[in-house]
Amino acid sequence: MSEIIAVKEFIIENFLFGEEEQLLLDTDFFDEGIIDSTGVIELVSFLEERFNISVDDEELIPENLSSLQNINLFLQKKLNKKDA
Amino acid sequence: MCGIAGIVNLGHQQPIALDALKRMVSIQQYRGPDETGAYFDDYIGLAHARLSIIDLKDGTQPIHNEDKSLWIIYNGEVFNYPELRQELTKCGHKFYTTSDTEVILHLYEEKGTNCLNQLNGQFAFAIWNSKKRTLFLARDRVGILPLHYTIHNQRLYFASEIKAIFANKEIIRSVDLESLDQIFTFWTTLPGKTVFNYIKELPPAHYMSVSPHEIKIDKYWDINFSSNTETLKIKGDDLVNEISETLMDSVKIRLRADVPVGTYLSGGLDSSALTETVKKNFNNELRSFGVRFENKDYDEGYFQNEMVDFLKVNHSEIIASNDAIGENLENVLWHTEKPLLRTGPIPLYILSGLVNQSGYKVVLTGEGADEIFGGYDIFKEAKIRNFWAKDPDSKLRPLLLGRLYPYIFKDDRLKQTLIAFFKNGIDNPDDPFFSHNIRWKNTSKIKNFFSEQVKDSIKDYNSYSELKKLLPANYFDWDTVSKSQFLESLIFLSNYLLSSQGDRVAMAHSVELRVPYLDHRVIELLGKVNSEIKINGLNEKYLLKQVFKNRLPSNIVKRWKNPYRAPIHKALLSNNLNLVKEFCSEDAINKTGIFDSVKVLKLINKLGKLDKAGEFDEMALIGIISTQIIHKNFIEDFNATRFESDNFDQFYDYRSINDKLKKVF
Numbered sequence: 001m002s003e004i005i006a007v008k009e010f011i012i013e014n015f016l017f018g019e020e021e022q023l024l025l026d027t028d029f030f031d032e033g034i035i036d037s038t039g040v041i042e043l044v045s046f047l048e049e050r051f052n053i054s055v056d057d058e059e060l061i062p063e064n065l066s067s068l069q070n071i072n073l074f075l076q077k078k079l080n081k082k083d084a
Numbered sequence: 085m086c087g088i089a090g091i092v093n094l095g096h097q098q099p100i101a102l103d104a105l106k107r108m109v110s111i112q113q114y115r116g117p118d119e120t121g122a123y124f125d126d127y128i129g130l131a132h133a134r135l136s137i138i139d140l141k142d143g144t145q146p147i148h149n150e151d152k153s154l155w156i157i158y159n160g161e162v163f164n165y166p167e168l169r170q171e172l173t174k175c176g177h178k179f180y181t182t183s184d185t186e187v188i189l190h191l192y193e194e195k196g197t198n199c200l201n202q203l204n205g206q207f208a209f210a211i212w213n214s215k216k217r218t219l220f221l222a223r224d225r226v227g228i229l230p231l232h233y234t235i236h237n238q239r240l241y242f243a244s245e246i247k248a249i250f251a252n253k254e255i256i257r258s259v260d261l262e263s264l265d266q267i268f269t270f271w272t273t274l275p276g277k278t279v280f281n282y283i284k285e286l287p288p289a290h291y292m293s294v295s296p297h298e299i300k301i302d303k304y305w306d307i308n309f310s311s312n313t314e315t316l317k318i319k320g321d322d323l324v325n326e327i328s329e330t331l332m333d334s335v336k337i338r339l340r341a342d343v344p345v346g347t348y349l350s351g352g353l354d355s356s357a358l359t360e361t362v363k364k365n366f367n368n369e370l371r372s373f374g375v376r377f378e379n380k381d382y383d384e385g386y387f388q389n390e391m392v393d394f395l396k397v398n399h400s401e402i403i404a405s406n407d408a409i410g411e412n413l414e415n416v417l418w419h420t421e422k423p424l425l426r427t428g429p430i431p432l433y434i435l436s437g438l439v440n441q442s443g444y445k446v447v448l449t450g451e452g453a454d455e456i457f458g459g460y461d462i463f464k465e466a467k468i469r470n471f472w473a474k475d476p477d478s479k480l481r482p483l484l485l486g487r488l489y490p491y492i493f494k495d496d497r498l499k500q501t502l503i504a505f506f507k508n509g510i511d512n513p514d515d516p517f518f519s520h521n522i523r524w525k526n527t528s529k530i531k532n533f534f535s536e537q538v539k540d541s542i543k544d545y546n547s548y549s550e551l552k553k554l555l556p557a558n559y560f561d562w563d564t565v566s567k568s569q570f571l572e573s574l575i576f577l578s579n580y581l582l583s584s585q586g587d588r589v590a591m592a593h594s595v596e597l598r599v600p601y602l603d604h605r606v607i608e609l610l611g612k613v614n615s616e617i618k619i620n621g622l623n624e625k626y627l628l629k630q631v632f633k634n635r636l637p638s639n640i641v642k643r644w645k646n647p648y649r650a651p652i653h654k655a656l657l658s659n660n661l662n663l664v665k666e667f668c669s670e671d672a673i674n675k676t677g678i679f680d681s682v683k684v685l686k687l688i689n690k691l692g693k694l695d696k697a698g699e700f701d702e703m704a705l706i707g708i709i710s711t712q713i714i715h716k717n718f719i720e721d722f723n724a725t726r727f728e729s730d731n732f733d734q735f736y737d738y739r740s741i742n743d744k745l746k747k748v749f
Contacts, residue, residue: 014690017683019532030504033526038698040501062504 003051003079004072010046011068015039025069030062040065047071053078086145087115087133087244087591088157088231090210091252092219092294093126095238099739100124103728105131107251108243110729115159115244115591121145121734123155128212128219131732132157135594137341137445138165143183144734149193150178153215155736156189159244160207160229161598163337168202192220197291200304204337204604208244208286214738219294225305226452226602227275227288227578229587234282240294245588246283246421246718253724256282259678259715261538264423266547268530268707271425272579274550279422279714288578305604306556307573308611309566323617324630327609331631334603335361338448345598346371346439346447349399350648351387353625354450354459356640357632358600362448363395364635371398373439373447375431378405379651387640394637402438404431409655410663414713419592420584421718423710425527425703427650433589440593447595451581452602455573456610457625458618459645462572463565464488466519467619469506470564473513482506487622490644516555517548519568530704533687535680551575565615652702653691656709664688667712676715679708 012020015034022032029035035043043065044055055078064074089108091100102124109120109131116133123130123146132145138161146155162168165184168191173179177190184205191199192211197220206228211220221242223231233242234249236256241249250257260281266273273279275287286292289305318326335358339345347359349372363370372392377383392399409430416433417424439447454460465488472481482503486493493499508522515521531539554574559567582599590597600606610618613627620626629641656663666672668688673681687704691697697705 013686017533017686018680019683030501031508033508033522033529035501036505036526036698036700037498037502038696039700040498042698060498061500065501066504 003075004068006050007047007071007075008068010050011035011043014042023068025072026067028066030066047075051075051079053082086135086159087112087248088131088159088208088210089243089248090128090130090157090219090241092128092240092242093238094235094240094294094296094299097238099126100129102129104252105129106729106732107724107727108248109133109732111251111727112243112245112248113729114594117594119144119733120729121157121736122732123157123212123736123738125214125738126740127217130155130157130210130212135445135596137161137343137596139181139183140342142181143185145185146734146736147181147183147185147189148736149189153213154189154193155212155214156185156192156209158185158188158207158209159231160205160209160224161340161596162188162203162205162207163340164202164204166340197222197293197302197304200291206598206602210242217296220291221286221294222291222304223286223288225289225604226307226573226582226607228582228597228599228602230583231286232278232283233286233292234284235299236282240299246278246280247418247722249283250718250722251724251727255724257719257722259711259719261542262545262547264534264538264678264711265531265542265545266550267423267425269524269528269547270551270575271527272575272584273422274547274554274575275578280718307570307607308556309562309570310612310614319617323613324627327606327627328631330603330605330609331600332361332365334600334606335448336366338598338600338603339366341446343445344371344443346373346442346444348372348435348447348449349374349388349391349397350450351384351389351391351640352450352645352648353628353632353636353640353643354453354601356387356391356636357453357628358448358450359391359397360395360632360635363397369398371400371442371444373435373442373444374399374401375435376401376403377431377650378403379654382649382651384646387643390637390639400438400442402431402434404434404650406651406655407658407660408434409650410658410661413656413663413710414717415592416589417710417713418717419588421588421714422584423707423714424584425530425707426585427652427655427706428648429585429589430655431650432585433592436590436593436595439590439595445594445596446598447590448598448600449586450601451586451597451599452577452607453625453628455569455577456601456607457628458565458569458615459625459628460568460572461488461624461645461647462519462523463568463615463619464622464624465506466564466568467622469510470513470518472507473510476507476510484622513564516552516559516567517571519564520571526700527703529700530707533679533683533704533708535677538678563615565619569615652706653694653697656705657688657692663709667709667716672712672716675720676712678711678715684708 116135118136119134121132162184165187169187172190206224208223208229208231232246258281263273263277263279293300349355349359374388412430468484670681
């Protein structure tokens with residue numbers, strides 16, 4: 001769970017500029033316009049660097065990245081694979 | 085073109101001070117550096133700063149009719165004035181100049197407010213009837229030229245530019261938060277609004293009638309798009325020929341001037357077509373002017389050079405560096421008089437400086453072709469999203485967007501998230517703002533940077549409801565593309581393209597822009613053409629391309645349309661400039677009180693570290709800095725008495741106080 005706290009902090013700092021209230025676990029970044037296409041690159045670069053993972057092109061789909069909840073599931077999968 | 089200003093006493097008032105009108109003209113003198121003139125009686129003061137283009141010798145304003153009961157001050161050009169003058173002469177009108185100004189005055193005398201329907205041009209003027217004590221203010225159909233007004237203490241103040249009204253220290257200067265809400269939604273204010281409380285703009289195609297008893301504002305023309313039932317009968321080659329002839333005549337009458345006329349040439353279809361039309365048909369010695377960018381991502385030099393070689397035109401260009409864009413931001417905002425979400429006006433401000441130095445006062449430009457002929461990506465995007473909305477689960481339909489934005493869709497990593505972005509709203513294709521809503525929603529996020537106090541003040545304000553009031557009754561019968569064309573024309577064309585990126589940055593260097601694609605005959609003709617023909621499949625401006633397919637290199641006709649844009653974060657956050665330090669320090673932000681300084685500093689900090697910034701972050705950055713600059717220069721530091729000037733070159737003084745003085749002395 002500590003991973004998702006770090007992701008949340010990153011999103012609040014970089015896309016919401018400190019505004020925490022509108023970000024819930026299931027808030028859809030694309031529906032709410034929180035992250036645009038350039039934002040996706042920023043987010044993925046952060047995930048790769050911070051958690052030392054590599055995100056493949058085919059993994060760049062809304063199902064993996066559209067909310068904190070989805071990122072959490074995706075991250076757990078990636079991290080488990082790395083450990084295995 | 086010129087600058088106009090006036091003050092009218094609506095009640096029993098002190099006489100109007102001569103100095104007030106002198107200041108109002110002086111502060112916008114760049115609009116008319118050649119000469120000044122004024123008319124005064126006990127009820128009104130009218131003043132004018134002239135940029136001489138037609139009738140250089142005798143066109144000094146104000147101009148009067150035969151019995152000196154009607155007086156006009158006028159900013160603009162009426163291109164069909166020779167034909168109108170002939171008709172008026174037949175009706176017995178006598179002229180003492182060869183100017184277009186005098187033609188308007190006599191046409192008004194003949195037809196009253198209906199005179200507007202016969203004018204083909206760009207204008208903002210005031211006609212005073214000294215016998216009836218009525219004033220008639222009018223603005224051209226699409227809002228090429230500005231006209232602002234306010235009423236304060238039973239006086240009507242009006243002027244081409246807002247700063248001229250502010251040159252009267254009794255006028256209150258403050259930012260209108262509802263207007264800021266509009267700017268941070270639609271990219272500019274809606275017609276009629278300015279960013280300042282109490283200061284209004286006469287909307288395009290409107291006139292104001294002022295009498296001692298009432299002030300009335302009416303509309304005299306509508307921009308219209310075809311419904312399915314009333315499309316034009318002519319089709320195919322006949323239609324292409326008719327457009328070609330109308331455009332040719334539009335250009336021809338826009339070359340009427342007693343000074344040389346140049347063109348702006350960007351290398352895009354619209355300006356290339358205009359430059360070709362002038363060079364090949366009317367003026368072999370034509371000079372053209374263009375913008376180049378230091379940053380290659382924005383530069384159109386390849387196509388510009390191709391056109392210069394093809395036409396052998398005498399071309400001059402400026403190179404807009406990032407630093408030059410940043411350095412000129414403050415100057416440009418002095419002229420645009422409203423915050424910006426783009427830096428596009430700045431290179432054009434630098435370009436008009438070159439035009440002025442080259443001894444030119446008039447240029448033709450390609451503005452309006454995208455709105456009228458259907459050129460913008462947003463129209464095609466609406467078409468694709470509308471098609472997708474009919475089968476929202478389709479995997480193939482959204483891929484058409486890739487043909488529209490190949491430069492972003494080529495990145496496979498982004499494809500799926502982009503599709504998610506464009507999917508927004510496709511469950512509601514009947515939304516009146518279906519085409520624009522995703523953009524406006526994205527822009528509106530900038531309002532998160534507002535301070536708590538500002539958020540609280542506008543929490544009940546809804547700019548969408550204001551916009552809905554401006555939609556014509558048959559709007560809902562139009563197809564998606566026509567609706568989208570209307571929204572672009574209503575909001576972005578007059579209040580941004582023709583203003584912030586048009587008249588204001590050209591007149592800053594005393595240069596008049598003329599826009600042949602916005603001749604009302606062209607607009608009305610294309611308004612009757614079905615949008616399926618305007619955008620043939622996904623081929624934008626199909627009819628314009630048909631007109632020019634054998635007249636321009638195929639590279640230019642077939643090229644991918646590149647939207648005109650200029651760098652933002654690299655220009656504004658340059659280490660060589662102090663823009664952030666001066667206008668966006670924590671103290672400066674808190675003093676203005678519009679934005680939340682913590683969030684703004686986080687944004688600046690983030691952008692300072694990025695080599696490539698996202699569109700939203702860039703828009704927020706320029707929006708915030710430009711609002712701060714507008715606040716500082718028009719509200720905090722504005723000094724109304726700083727602008728003194730010499731006496732008027734031409735002065736008609738009908739104040740009764742003079743008769744009394746004459747008797748005393």
